[in-house]
Amino acid sequence: MSKKITVLIMQGLLALLPISLTFYFLVWLVTTIESSLTPFIPEEFYYPGLGLFLGLVILFFVGLAVNAYIVKSLIRLGGELLEKIPVVKTIYGAIQDAVNLININKQQKMQSVVSVKINDSIHLIGFVTSHESAKELFNNDNKLGVYIPLSYQIGGYTLYIDKSQLTPLDISVETAMRIALTGGSVSTAPKKDSQHLEPNQKK
Known part of the structure; x- marks a missing residue:
């Protein structure tokens, strides 16, 4: 009986884990962007969610900028610099690989x-x-x-x-x-x- 209960608990955990982790990551991402950009917004203009909106606007303009030749060159040079620094190049390489895997279909x-x-x-x-x-x-x-x-x-x-x-x-x-x-x-x-x-x- 106890074994069956354990199996059912594990099945419930495995069923909820992907959804829970995805939800947790989204909440963490939203709250991190909001809290990071809120200090740059004058208090009299701030309302909940404005930091997130500002973050999306910044990402939009960054997306436009990365298509420019000069910005592409600077990003490439920055990446080449990071790849020459011990330890840092390992972390940078792992993150870059992860981004490439996520972005394979779009690119x-x-x-x-x-x-x-x-x-x-x-x-x-x-x-x-x-x-x-x-x-x-x-x-x-x-x-x-x-x-x-x-x-x-x-x-x-x-x-x-x-x-x-x-x-x-x-x-x-x-x-x-x-x-x-x-x-x-x-x-x-x-x-x-x-x-x-x-x-x-x-x-």
């Missing part, structure tokens, strides 16, 4: 989901990241850059693989990333057409 850095054939019985989920760099590095039109993520952590490998070893998978990038990062513990979402590999490479 189209990862162009399609593929199955990478290791042998007849082993396949890995990968993401096509580059057509041109493989050609430049290896002078080979038959190779593609493929990112292989590691499960349960931020990181992975970029492999250059012959197209014959790749099979496009008919799922979205987001779904494939969730499957890869959780060790295959999530189910697939509605299918999405594969892209960016030549039709004769589909099997």
Whole structure:
């Protein structure tokens, strides 16, 4: 009886945990932005939520600014500087990798989901990241850059693989990333057409 109660408690915890953590993160983010920007607002003009609104306005103008060549160059130089500082470069690299993973679909850095054939019985989920760099590095039109993520952590490998070893998978990038990062513990979402590999490479 006690074992069954424990199982039910764990099931309830696992069911509520994703929602609770997501809600907690959103509350933390909103309150942090609000409290950080409130001191810059004159007291006579302040009302609850104005700090958050000001934060969104600032992010909007930052989003416009990062498209400017000069700002892009400054951000790139700042990143290169951080990557030269011991310890700091590790933290910066981990955060940058996390941002890249979140932003892969918007920036189209990862162009399609593929199955990478290791042998007849082993396949890995990968993401096509580059057509041109493989050609430049290896002078080979038959190779593609493929990112292989590691499960349960931020990181992975970029492999250059012959197209014959790749099979496009008919799922979205987001779904494939969730499957890869959780060790295959999530189910697939509605299918999405594969892209960016030549039709004769589909099997």
